[in-house]
Amino acid sequence: MPLGVEALGDAALVRLERVSKVYRMGEVEVHALRDVDLDVRQGELVVILGPSGSGKTTVLNLVGGIDTPSSGRVLIGGTDITQFGDAELTAYRRDRIGFVFQFFNLIPTLTAKENVELAAELVRNPRNTDEVLHAVGLGDRARHFPGELSGGEQQRVAIARALVKNPPILLCDEPTGELDHETGRKILQVIAEINRSEGRTVLLVTHNSAIASMADLVVRLRSGAVDSREENPAPTDPMELKW
Ligand code: ADP
Ligand code: MG
Numbered sequence: 001m002p003l004g005v006e007a008l009g010d011a012a013l014v015r016l017e018r019v020s021k022v023y024r025m026g027e028v029e030v031h032a033l034r035d036v037d038l039d040v041r042q043g044e045l046v047v048i049l050g051p052s053g054s055g056k057t058t059v060l061n062l063v064g065g066i067d068t069p070s071s072g073r074v075l076i077g078g079t080d081i082t083q084f085g086d087a088e089l090t091a092y093r094r095d096r097i098g099f100v101f102q103f104f105n106l107i108p109t110l111t112a113k114e115n116v117e118l119a120a121e122l123v124r125n126p127r128n129t130d131e132v133l134h135a136v137g138l139g140d141r142a143r144h145f146p147g148e149l150s151g152g153e154q155q156r157v158a159i160a161r162a163l164v165k166n167p168p169i170l171l172c173d174e175p176t177g178e179l180d181h182e183t184g185r186k187i188l189q190v191i192a193e194i195n196r197s198e199g200r201t202v203l204l205v206t207h208n209s210a211i212a213s214m215a216d217l218v219v220r221l222r223s224g225a226v227d228s229r230e231e232n233p234a235p236t237d238p239m240e241l242k243w
Contacts, residue, residue, distance in 0.1 A: 011078060013201050014040035014063055014169065019072035021058050021224075032058040033069070033224045040217070042168075045195040045202045045235065047212050050221035056205040059221070060171045063203060064097045065089045076169075094122050098162030098200075100191075102174035104154045106146040112157045113142040120164045132160045136190050152183035159190055170194065172204040176211070181243060188214060188238035210243035 016038040023030040033055045040046050050056050061067035062074050065081055073080045081092055106115050113129060120126035133142050136156040146154050155175060162170060172191060176184030192214055195202045204211070212218045213236040220227040 012039040012075070013042040013044075013077060014038065014203070015073075015075040016059070016062070017073040017075065019062060019069045019074065021055070021062065021067070022070045031224050033062075035072070036221075036224070036226055038219060038226070040201060040203065042201055043195070043199045044216045045192065045214065046204070046217045046219060047215035048203060048205045048219045048221060049207070049209055049212050050227075051207055054221040055224040056207075056221055057173055058224075060099075060173050060203060060205055063169070064099055064171050065093045066099075094165070095124075096167055096169055098165055098167035098170045100155070100158050100162050100170065100172040100175050102177040104146070104151075104158045104178075106154055106157055106161075108146050111143050111145055112138060112149065112153075112160075115146070115157055116160045116164050119161045123165045125166065127164050127166050129160075129164055132164045133157075135163070136160045137186075150183070151179050152187060155179065155183075155187050156190065159187070159194075163194065168200060170200050170202045172202065174206055175204065176206070176208070184243075185238050185241055188241065192235075192238050208243055210241050214238050214241060 016036050019033055019036045021033040023032055048056050048059060062069055068082055074082050084092060110118065113133060116129045116133060120129055133139055136159050138153060138156050138160065141149060141153055175191065176187050179187060188211065191202060191204065194200055213232065215232055216235055218230045218232060
């Protein structure tokens with residue numbers, strides 16, 4: 001796929017240009033996003049902050065190729081994915097995107113390892129399942145079913161499932177929303193480590209402003225519009241975050 005991520009130079013890896021999204025529900029129009037511009041450089045950790053309903057999930061879904069904008073362009077490595085057909089979008093989601101959700105979305109009848117292997121089978125050059133489980137600190141829980149794991153452990157499986165595909169872009173939608181503070185910080189540390197040591201670009205969405213200081217860039221959304229953008233030259237170690 002001609003996404004040219006390897007030859008980006010200083011250009012944005014992810015760029016939203018005047019992106020709007022309107023959901024129509026019968027007579028009612030919901031403006032989920034209004035003229036959103038966003039630039040994310042390769043290797044950045046971006047936190048998108050905003051209250052419930054501000055459009056955070058919609059941004060992730062558009063970047064992840066799960067949804068399409070009503071207007072505007074979504075450029076990944078310079079390629080406008082809003083022009084993709086179904087087959088190209090499927091390939092894009094499979095090869096370029098790792099998605100981590102608030103509610104983990106694991107398959108309950110498969111073990112931790114099998115959940116990760118299922119994702120690995122989708123792609124041509126997956127990472128080693130055991131290695132990835134080890135990297136998220138789950139080496140010894142691989143044979144357990146989701147129901148036998150704590151919330152934090154289930155989220156680690158979900159992160160491993162996203163990572164095993166070796167995606168350049170990791171999208172995390174409220175990844176600590178269901179976790180207690182201590183477990184949440186550990187999950188954020190895993191995500192930060194993936195960003196810092198593996199150079200993967202991370203977009204993390206949250207309503208929790210305490211998380212913002214771990215980011216290179218904080219984008220605040222309000223009522224579907226960008227309220228502010230703030231570069232952070234000295235991101236905080238997630239273990240020092242408090243909420
Ligand atoms: P957030 O993730 O910040 O809570 P969302 O992106 O999920 O916000 O939603 C933004 C707005 O769009 C909300 O008002 C929400 O109700 C609306 N919305 C989101 N998805 C849909 C949908 N599929 N159909 C109709 N309205 C939607
Ligand atoms: Mg949401």
